[in-house]
Amino acid sequence: MLRATHLYAIAIGSNRRHIRHGRPAAVVEAAIASLDADFELFDASPIILNKAAGGAGRDFANAVALVQSPLSPKDMLAELKSMERNFGRRPGRRWGARVLDLDLVAWDGGRFSTRDLTIPHPRLKDRDFVLAPLAAIAPDWHIDGNLSVRHLLSRLGKRRRAS
Numbered sequence: 001m002l003r004a005t006h007l008y009a010i011a012i013g014s015n016r017r018h019i020r021h022g023r024p025a026a027v028v029e030a031a032i033a034s035l036d037a038d039f040e041l042f043d044a045s046p047i048i049l050n051k052a053a054g055g056a057g058r059d060f061a062n063a064v065a066l067v068q069s070p071l072s073p074k075d076m077l078a079e080l081k082s083m084e085r086n087f088g089r090r091p092g093r094r095w096g097a098r099v100l101d102l103d104l105v106a107w108d109g110g111r112f113s114t115r116d117l118t119i120p121h122p123r124l125k126d127r128d129f130v131l132a133p134l135a136a137i138a139p140d141w142h143i144d145g146n147l148s149v150r151h152l153l154s155r156l157g158k159r160r161r162a163s
Contacts, residue, residue, distance in 0.1 A: 007042060008076055009106040009138065010035065010065045011121070011130045015058040016099045024061035025049065027087065031100055032065050034083055039067040045133035064105070064133040073112045073119055077104055105130055106143050125152055
């Protein structure tokens with residue numbers, strides 16, 4: 001009996017060197033390879049470099065990967081947190097430097113919410129470092145009702161220009 005397969009958008013970020021992988025962009029590359037090994041990688045965006053938000057301090061390397069998996073959102077989140085630990089991520093202050101950050105930002109099942117997980121990611125509409133890479137590989141994916149990733153990115157740009 002075949003299990004249903006879901007499509008997930010995983011935001012990937014790093015702003016700390018890794019002892020084996022090196023600089024943050026190489027950490028993101030290694031994370032994409034790990035996602036490919038553990039799941040069925042559908043596509044991955046180019047890696048972008050951008051300024052840190054909040055109190056993270058160091059600049060980030062970011063990308064988005066689309067993966068297919070039969071896992072539920074809750075189980076997928078557990079796998080992503082395990083991958084972060086395998087890359088050396090340790091609990092710490094919010095917005096701090098991190099070797100690897102994996103966020104489950106969207107899936108093909110629409111809205112999903114538990115105490116520990118909300119999909120789509122609650123701040124997705126405000127994060128060009130996630131929307132831009134996602135738009136590079138899935139511009140027509142409708143994340144929020146009738147709005148596609150391309151539309152969300154355009155709206156974010158207009159809001160930023162207006163302020």
